[in-house]
Amino acid sequence: MLTLFEQIDKGTLWRSTGGIHPPERKTLSNRTQIKSLPLADEYVVPLPQVGESAILIVKPGDYVAKGAILTKGTNFGHLPAHAPTSGHVSCIEIRPGNHASGLAVLSCVISADGLDTHDAHIHPALSTNEVDQLTDKQLLTKIQQAGIAGLGGAAFPTHIKLSPASDIELIIINGIECEPYITADDMLMREKSDEILNGIAIIHRLLAPQRLIIAIEDNKPEAIEEMQHALNRSSLPKDGVRITSIPTLYPSGGEKQLIQILTGQEVPSGAIPAQLGIVVQNVATAYAINQAILRDFPLIERVVTVTGDNTQLAGNYWIPIGTPISHVLTQTQFIGDEHDKVIIGGPMMGYALHNDNAPTLKGSNCILLPASDELAPEQKELPCVRCGECAHVCPVQLLPQQLFWHAQAQEYDKATKFNLADCIECGCCTYVCPSEIPLVEYYRIAKSAIKAEAEEKKQAELAKQRFDLRTQRLEDEKRAREEKQKASAARRKSNMSSSDKDAVALAMARIKAKKAAQKAVATQDDTASKITSSMPETSVPADERQAKIAAAIARAKAKKAGLKQDSADSSTGNGSENSGSVNAPVDDKKARIAATIAKAKAKAKKAALKISTNTEDDKD
Amino acid sequence: MSGIFIAIILLTVLALFFGLLLGFAAEKFKVEGDPLVDQLEALLPQTQCGQCGYPGCRPYAEAIANGDKINKCPPGGAATMEKLADMAGVDPEPLTATEEVQIKKVAYIREDECIGCTKCIQACPVDAILGTGKLMHTVITDYCTGCDLCVEPCPVDCIDMLPVTQNIKNWDWKLNAIPVKTIDEDVKC
Numbered sequence: 066m067l068t069l070f071e072q073i074d075k076g077t078l079w080r081s082t083g084g085i086h087p088p089e090r091k092t093l094s095n096r097t098q099i100k101s102l103p104l105a106d107e108y109v110v111p112l113p114q115v116g117e118s119a120i121l122i123v124k125p126g127d128y129v130a131k132g133a134i135l136t137k138g139t140n141f142g143h144l145p146a147h148a149p150t151s152g153h154v155s156c157i158e159i160r161p162g163n164h165a166s167g168l169a170v171l172s173c174v175i176s177a178d179g180l181d182t183h184d185a186h187i188h189p190a191l192s193t194n195e196v197d198q199l200t201d202k203q204l205l206t207k208i209q210q211a212g213i214a215g216l217g218g219a220a221f222p223t224h225i226k227l228s229p230a231s232d233i234e235l236i237i238i239n240g241i242e243c244e245p246y247i248t249a250d251d252m253l254m255r256e257k258s259d260e261i262l263n264g265i266a267i268i269h270r271l272l273a274p275q276r277l278i279i280a281i282e283d284n285k286p287e288a289i290e291e292m293q294h295a296l297n298r299s300s301l302p303k304d305g306v307r308i309t310s311i312p313t314l315y316p317s318g319g320e321k322q323l324i325q326i327l328t329g330q331e332v333p334s335g336a337i338p339a340q341l342g343i344v345v346q347n348v349a350t351a352y353a354i355n356q357a358i359l360r361d362f363p364l365i366e367r368v369v370t371v372t373g374d375n376t377q378l379a380g381n382y383w384i385p386i387g388t389p390i391s392h393v394l395t396q397t398q399f400i401g402d403e404h405d406k407v408i409i410g411g412p413m414m415g416y417a418l419h420n421d422n423a424p425t426l427k428g429s430n431c432i433l434l435p436a437s438d439e440l441a442p443e444q445k446e447l448p449c450v451r452c453g454e455c456a457h458v459c460p461v462q463l464l465p466q467q468l469f470w471h472a473q474a475q476e477y478d479k480a481t482k483f484n485l486a487d488c489i490e491c492g493c494c495t496y497v498c499p500s501e502i503p504l505v506e507y508y509r510i511a512k513s514a515i516k517a518e519a520e521e522k523k524q525a526e527l528a529k530q531r532f533d534l535r536t537q538r539l540e541d542e543k544r545a546r547e548e549k550q551k552a553s554a555a556r557r558k559s560n561m562s563s564s565d566k567d568a569v570a571l572a573m574a575r576i577k578a579k580k581a582a583q584k585a586v587a588t589q590d591d592t593a594s595k596i597t598s599s600m601p602e603t604s605v606p607a608d609e610r611q612a613k614i615a616a617a618i619a620r621a622k623a624k625k626a627g628l629k630q631d632s633a634d635s636s637t638g639n640g641s642e643n644s645g646s647v648n649a650p651v652d653d654k655k656a657r658i659a660a661t662i663a664k665a666k667a668k669a670k671k672a673a674l675k676i677s678t679n680t681e682d683d684k685d
Numbered sequence: 686m687s688g689i690f691i692a693i694i695l696l697t698v699l700a701l702f703f704g705l706l707l708g709f710a711a712e713k714f715k716v717e718g719d720p721l722v723d724q725l726e727a728l729l730p731q732t733q734c735g736q737c738g739y740p741g742c743r744p745y746a747e748a749i750a751n752g753d754k755i756n757k758c759p760p761g762g763a764a765t766m767e768k769l770a771d772m773a774g775v776d777p778e779p780l781t782a783t784e785e786v787q788i789k790k791v792a793y794i795r796e797d798e799c800i801g802c803t804k805c806i807q808a809c810p811v812d813a814i815l816g817t818g819k820l821m822h823t824v825i826t827d828y829c830t831g832c833d834l835c836v837e838p839c840p841v842d843c844i845d846m847l848p849v850t851q852n853i854k855n856w857d858w859k860l861n862a863i864p865v866k867t868i869d870e871d872v873k874c
Contacts, residue, residue: 166856517855529726
């Protein structure tokens with residue numbers, strides 16, 4: 066039994082599941098060399114991290130040189146933005162974004178001065194010796210400062226990927242580029258193979274793996290040849306580093322799919338390749354790393370394939386990041402009208418752009434300009450016939466028809482059970498669907514709904530925590546206040562002199578005597594009223610006193626209830642009650658009625674009362 | 686004949702024994718609290734807004750467990766009501782509050798108008814307002830549940846409830862259903 070590494074050395078490939086063979090149409094753009102476009106008048110650099118974990122360090126009117134840093138952040142995931150050319154910052158504002166939503170994002174607009182002056186920190190290439198002397202930490206800092214993100218499309222910060230928590234045994238350099246039309250990586254490998262290999266050597270040094278595979282699809286023979294020559298010239302160890310050509314199949318270039326083809330291992334659901342000891346990097350990222358380490362040249366331009374029947378100059382271009390797509394369209398002689406689609410990315414996974422003024426991003430590898438008859442026209446969606454074609458081609462072995470069923474019925478919990486989260490949105494199922502159902506669209510909607518629900522749940526949990534903490538705090542404060550009052554009362558008592566005590570005792574005695582006298586009068590009156598038994602309500606002092614107490618309690622309650630209620634109403638009520646209790650017997654009945662009304666009100670507003678007592682306590 | 690009696694006695698003794706055992710176990714391993722309340726509370730949106738007539742979501746969950754209506758939670762909307770009905774085992778009922786479009790809103794204080802009275806701070810159930818006496822207050826929008834409770838106490842009416850803006854992080858693919866075309870404005874920089 067051969068070990069995995071021995072099998073890799075032999076060039077063994079494993080079968081991946083699913084996949085399709087769409088028309089490649091790569092020859093449109095890979096016949097010419099990579100060219101550059103004239104400078105645009107202005108560049109729009111999106112600032113996604115500003116306002117959260119980063120701050121801007123330029124202001125409108127500032128001069129920036131090509132490659133100058135625009136943002137500063139302190140957290141580990143921060144990727145600085147750079148000026149793609151020299152010029153002045155004309156404004157920092159919300160501009161149309163290059164995103165499927167078409168939503169505008171905060172961007173830094175730079176009006177080019179046409180000189181393209183390099184920033185001072187960009188220097189001539191270092192020699193190999195000088196690079197060897199740099200520490201790993203210095204290398205990673207350089208990569209981070211150059212703003213390098215994965216150029217395969219996901220744009221994940223590279224310095225994080227290059228400093229994994231676990232040991233890495235295998236590095237895969239992804240030169241697959243399986244999506245139709247796109248040839249950016251192909252052309253880069255043909256023209257800049259030595260630089261790419263240099264970048265790979267730096268990755269190799271940082272991660273020190275046992276094996277390194279450069280994987281290229283077999284429809285790029287020129288690229289494979291160039292890379293093989295460059296590998297022979299490079300300083301990389303000859304054993305343990307190989308170039309593997311793999312059969313053309315969409316979507317072999319997906320990270321998890323490629324790992325499966327090259328190692329036979331499946332990345333578990335929800336896990337990342339690093340947990341298997343594998344890191345996958347794109348060839349263009351390796352090139353960018355080379356530029357960053359050798360010259361401190363930040364990631365401010367990339368190769369973009371501009372292709373499709375709607376452009377007369379299809380090919381690959383070095384396009385500065387932040388170039389308005391409208392500029393690219395005019396420079397490459399776009400012949401479509403405004404109804405023709407501009408697709409960012411390939412035909413399988415790309416999205417139509419809403420606004421041509423949006424800029425290119427680090428992850429934009431292709432601008433596809435299809436003529437109206439070039440791609441399959443949008444057809445009416447027919448009912449699912451459960452043919453199972455989609456399940457056949459799904460590279461992740463999901464059941465697209467079931468996912469569709471649940472996504473359509475908005476049964477997102479069931480869709481989750483069918484592992485919707487593992488869908489890579491490759492579009493194979495949509496491609497083969499005989500009913501023309503835009504399956505991926507359904508999955509995207511379901512995914513965002515699930516994400517929103519999870520977010521809401523998190524928010525609710527947070528709100529509950531804060532509410533509980535607040536309730537606890539209010540109770541604690543109340544208790545502390547009561548204790549303080551008790552303590553101060555006790556202190557007052559103990560501090561009283563004996564003469565004070567005597568005075569208090571005397572006063573108490575006087576009150577007692579007075580009460581006794583009143584009681585005597587009351588009983589007299591009571592008997593009198595019993596005898597006469599006429600008009601018992603109006604002139605009964607004992608009842609009257611009780612009524613007074615009741616009215617007072619009612620007043621207090623009404624006042625509390627009134628806090629939440631129509632305050633004017635209850636205050637007039639209070640006023641009448643006051644006058645009623647002063648000249649007691651006449652208004653006694655009135656007071657009672659008011660009291661009952663107040664009681665009823667208080668009862669009805671029980672909940673409100675609780676809240677308002679809380680607030681009252683606060684005020685106290 | 687005696688065999689039948691023996692069987693009856695034996696079974697009676699066994700029944701008594703197991704009855705006692707079960708009774709003892711029920712007392713000994715009693716589950717404290719009502720898990721139904723916890724489950725109901727988990728469904729509520731935790732805005733702590735008090736629109737149901739109870740001071741917070743937990744008391745309302747307790748009230749539902751004790752038989753109160755399930756349709757008193759306007760922030761949760763019809764979806765929450767249905768889930769509550771499902772959990773409590775009652776029929777769904779239309780919401781008591783007029784069903785406004787359920788757009789998530791958060792409070793914003795117009796800071797130059799704020800007089801620093803602290804009334805909104807006392808009203809906020811989740812401590813999402815920052816400020817102190819006679820100094821400007823502001824809302825920590827990430828913590829705001831949109832419960833509306835701070836709007837009324839404000840003596841100068843400087844609190845607005847504004848819908849949460851869409852951005853790239855919280856946008857929904859459903860937007861695609863509406864053909865959106867961003868209109869270009871000719872704004873001079």
